[in-house]
Amino acid sequence: MPSRRLTATAVENDRTGSETLTLVDTAYRDLRRDIIGGVFAPGQPLRLEVLRARYGLSFSPLREALNRLQSERLVQSAPLRGFSVAPFSAAQMWDAVETRVLVECEALRRAIAAGDDAWEARIVAAFHALNLKTKRLATRTTPPSAEEAQEIETSHYEFHRALIDVCGSPRLLDLSDKLYAETERYRQPTLTGRTPKGTPRDVALEHREIMDATLAREEARAIELLAAHYRRTATLVEASLEAE
Amino acid sequence: MPSRRLTATAVENDRTGSETLTLVDTAYRDLRRDIIGGVFAPGQPLRLEVLRARYGLSFSPLREALNRLQSERLVQSAPLRGFSVAPFSAAQMWDAVETRVLVECEALRRAIAAGDDAWEARIVAAFHALNLKTKRLATRTTPPSAEEAQEIETSHYEFHRALIDVCGSPRLLDLSDKLYAETERYRQPTLTGRTPKGTPRDVALEHREIMDATLAREEARAIELLAAHYRRTATLVEASLEAE
DNA sequence: CTAGGAAGGATTTTCGAAAGAATCAATCTT
């Protein structure tokens, strides 16, 4: 079966049109998912032979994918000692969160100044979609499946992204994406578990307040709410980290 | 000569102690230097075969180095179309500069709050070293050699780095480094050429004012001066870009 | 009994070739 190298992924993808996925892209996507999803524990070495077996790829695309992930601080590497999953630490999480606050508040500031009708509509739509999915899950007793959790996560991402999408700076959006992925890793345990004892938190309300202030173009208030939103999450994550 | 693969670089480096350089590291360093130095023109495709001949390396380390450079926005790539030098544009430069202002002003804020005696000493030393080199060059009529230009550039970097080194955030420092490299590429033509007609600019004075405000812990003033410093450079670069 | 060092195995890094995709030019069709 030597003829399925690039083709396999191209076929898998030809539904979407002209975008071509190389094996590097699939390796990147899969590794990222598995690291964020906790399949590999923080600090764990990522032996190339193991990855080769798991993903059915050769060294080259794996190394390249790992390099990309390193630039997002999801993996670490030492010169002749290979790669490993970036370790967990409260300090690192707070640094990521505070950097995210800095970046996204600036982006939100610019978006509020530049946003048009389409921008507002997209925010409202994303908020609604996220709420639908969240509420549907809240009424059930069974824990969400992996796909459902992923869907919520995507909607959550899209809401926050919709807020700042029109900020006009590719670099700020890029940074926002990377920091989102980095913090997602830390949120994961919090999400699958329940909220730590007696901390009633209405995330949907927080989102609504951020949205309202943004659409009302109340810059200072929107920024304040957004920052508080991220820091509140970080505080909870920190608590659950220390609980180990 | 099959025995000089990793050894060549290890030997070259064993003066500094235990750090080992892989071929990826050297490829990264050399490519970065050449791209920033303008050896490869903006937009120019970076054919692997050409790079292979130029640097005497195989594809693997080159690809990995190019990937790293891509995360710093010094090179671009399209899925099956290879790599190319990131193109020049005023918009991209301004985005990099404004992001740098955001990041470094925050870092400076924190450094001013956290800095101790050693921090102050290092700033003064870096400022002095930079001034020495600059003045030595200013008294001459011959244009600076490549090494001299590189030395100035390094001193300049070290001064700006000394200001924020104690900010406490690895991410902010990392971003600062990347954005420095990115903007260095744009400054290069301005540096080697003369200042555009009749724009008297005393960079040394600007540096001194930033340093003074910083050491006096006048946060607001230091930040304002730093931002103005970067934006002034950007304005000059923009003018020389439009002059083409 | 401990420190130093060498052998062996595990792992990363690098290489060169082979496979797949894009590009360009020439040819054929309408």
Add this chain to the structure above:
DNA sequence: AAGATTGATTCTTTCGAAAATCCTTCCTAG
């Protein structure tokens, strides 16, 4: 003559093996 098609060429991407390095263990000498 314009557009589509085919073929040759160039280039990127991927692979698997070889080389270099790290790490562990075992041995020897003090």
